Amino acid sequence: MAMYVYKDEARTEKLLAKNAQKADKNTRFYCPNSNCNAYMYICNVDGISMAYFRARRSYGHIDGCIHSSSNGFNPNNYQEDMFQFENALSKLMNPSKSQIKKETPGENGTGESESKPLHTIRQIYSMCKSYDCTDDYNGKEIGQMLIDDRSIYMYPKGVFGWRIIEGKIKKPLFYDNDKREITLVAPIKNVKYECVLNFDDDALFKDVRNNIYANRNKVIVIASQWSSSGIYNVFCAPIKSKKQVAILNTEVG
Ligand SMILES: [Zn+2]
Numbered sequence: 001m002a003m004y005v006y007k008d009e010a011r012t013e014k015l016l017a018k019n020a021q022k023a024d025k026n027t028r029f030y031c032p033n034s035n036c037n038a039y040m041y042i043c044n045v046d047g048i049s050m051a052y053f054r055a056r057r058s059y060g061h062i063d064g065c066i067h068s069s070s071n072g073f074n075p076n077n078y079q080e081d082m083f084q085f086e087n088a089l090s091k092l093m094n095p096s097k098s099q100i101k102k103e104t105p106g107e108n109g110t111g112e113s114e115s116k117p118l119h120t121i122r123q124i125y126s127m128c129k130s131y132d133c134t135d136d137y138n139g140k141e142i143g144q145m146l147i148d149d150r151s152i153y154m155y156p157k158g159v160f161g162w163r164i165i166e167g168k169i170k171k172p173l174f175y176d177n178d179k180r181e182i183t184l185v186a187p188i189k190n191v192k193y194e195c196v197l198n199f200d201d202d203a204l205f206k207d208v209r210n211n212i213y214a215n216r217n218k219v220i221v222i223a224s225q226w227s228s229s230g231i232y233n234v235f236c237a238p239i240k241s242k243k244q245v246a247i248l249n250t251e252v253g
Pocket of ligand 1: 031032033036037038061062065066067068
């Protein structure tokens with residue numbers, strides 16, 4: 001699913017779901033992923049729930065496309081007006097912080113009455129990828145939440161504050177066992193910054209390091225609060241929980 005598509009195969013002209021018209025109903029659009037040839041169509045353009053784009057089953061997404069329905073974000077499953085980005089990210093770092101977990105048994109069909117705000121890193125990341133980077137979600141611009149190849153032009157001076165980054169490992173060596181650091185570079189195609197992950201907890205460091213090593217050609221997504229390392233174009237952030245890290249099933253290519 002996607003909250004925007006392109007009208008043309010060369011991906012020059014965008015169409016946001018919120019601007020789609022009934023007349024667009026039977027028009028084939030192009031997946032935002034330029035490597036993916038899925039046939040995208042608008043859904044719910046005249047419904048009560050929010051419109052979004054979905055691929056036709058017989059012309060689906062390539063493996064690992066972020067817009068396939070298994071990865072994808074459906075705006076009708078989450079309460080947008082309850083979503084607070086910084087609050088959500090700080091909870092990923094402090095999962096025990098008076099988080100009262102009510103087990104909601106059985107997800108019902110529409111999920112409308114049971115819907116919650118986005119809260120896992122994968123949910124928030126999928127939402128950000130679904131929208132155009134200059135669009136917004138609950139009033140916050142997508143590019144101010146996720147740093148990727150689309151939004152990097154918004155960061156000429158570096159990575160500061162609460163952000164999700166989409167990166168890959170630094171080569172040839174991405175970790176330092178003595179300092180308990182893991183170094184990524186971001187964004188993936190037009191690498192601009194080094195992102196150093198700092199760990200206090202040795203077991204957590206080893207766990208994340210080994211997991212990344214086993215998936216060293218994959219896209220890595222990190223949620224944290226970033227600050228300057230003191231070195232030009234190098235930024236650092238604390239990792240206190242596995243919930244801040246997501247390794248995608250997508251090769252960096
Ligand atoms: Zn696709």
